[in-house]
Amino acid sequence: MTKRMAGQVGARSDGKTHYRTSPLPLAAALVMIAVTCALGNWQLNRAHDKEARAARLQALSAQPPVVLGTAPLPQVVTDRTVRVTGRFDTARTVLLDNRPHGNGSSPGDSRAGFLVLTPLRISAASPAPAGAAGAMQAVLVLRGWLPRDAQDRTRIAPFPTPEGEVTIEGTALAAVPRVYSLGQDAAGSKIRQNLDLAAYAAETGLALHPLVLEQRSDSGDGLARDWAPADLGADRHYGYAFQWFGLAALTVVLVVVLGWRRARRVAAP
Structure with missing residues (x-):
């Protein structure tokens, strides 16, 4: 057989x-x-989730911006437009490495670069929701994209940071966008792969709002802010x-x- x-x-x-x-x-x-x-x-x-978030963002963009003050927000504002007034804490700026231009929104542009993150110390006079307890000192702002030196990643091209009080408007994100990383970044380093919001707050001693502001308004710093659309990749x-x-x-x-x-x-x- x-x-x-x-x-x-x-x-x-x-x-x-x-x-x-x-x-x-x-x-x-x-x-x-x-x-x-x-x-x-x-x-x-996955495609439906991206399309649903894009539709949600479009609907929320028609609503007036949420004004961020020093008091904790009583509701979740993820994907909402947020406006905040304060001063940038330039010394605590962090550069996130290995981020392509436009975060994938420009397929023809494969330049490597950094995402620039700087905490904004909120002005005490900024309006805040009534009845909220506690005090938030700052909010972390995802300011934009900066090209990286092809030969030396530590050679950072100069970019201006607005001095004095500024008003920033952008979209509230639940966390800092992440990429795959093999190791842990050293605390206090200027160039990193990823950044955890809670860990960064503990590291700097700042009372941060539990959100990241993806800046949309222009502040004259020369950084690229052509953020990837929410339905990118659907x-x-x-x-x-x-x-x-x-x-x-x-x-x-x-x-x-x-x-x-x-x-x-x-x-x-």
Whole structure:
């Protein structure tokens, strides 16, 4: 008796060949179909999430800006437009390395660079919600993008920081955008890979609002602020989903065709 991948061949009592089908190929095909369909759904969900956030941002942009003061905000303001008045704490500026121009919004521009983060010490006279306890000294501002020196990453191109009191307007983010990092950044270093808001507050001793302000208004510092749109990459996720569902469909076709051919061999006289 000779074993084959799809089954085993044997002789019947009437002298005709018959096939004893192994369930393993069918089980493997079913697993493949389930996995590829799950991956396709995952990619669809990612695309839908990005489109939903883009629609949410568009709806929130029609609302008046939230004015940030020294009192904690009584509600979550993520994705809302926020306005704040204060002075930049230049000495505590942090540069986040390995950030492409536009954070992926400019496919033709692959220049490496930094994201510039500087805390803004909020003016005591800034309006704040009534009845809120405690005091927030500052808010971390994601000011913009700065190109990096190709030969020496520590050679930072000069960029001006506004002096005196300024009013900044931007979008509230829940956290600082992150990239994959192999190690931990040294506390106090100016150039880093990532920055955790709570850890940075403990490091600097500043009472920071639990949000990051992605600056939209111009402050004359020369930094690029062509931020990536919220739905960036949705089309790519749809493409990936099509590929996974296509692979699942191909597997179904192969199972049907091979099963039909096997059935014809068994039925043959």
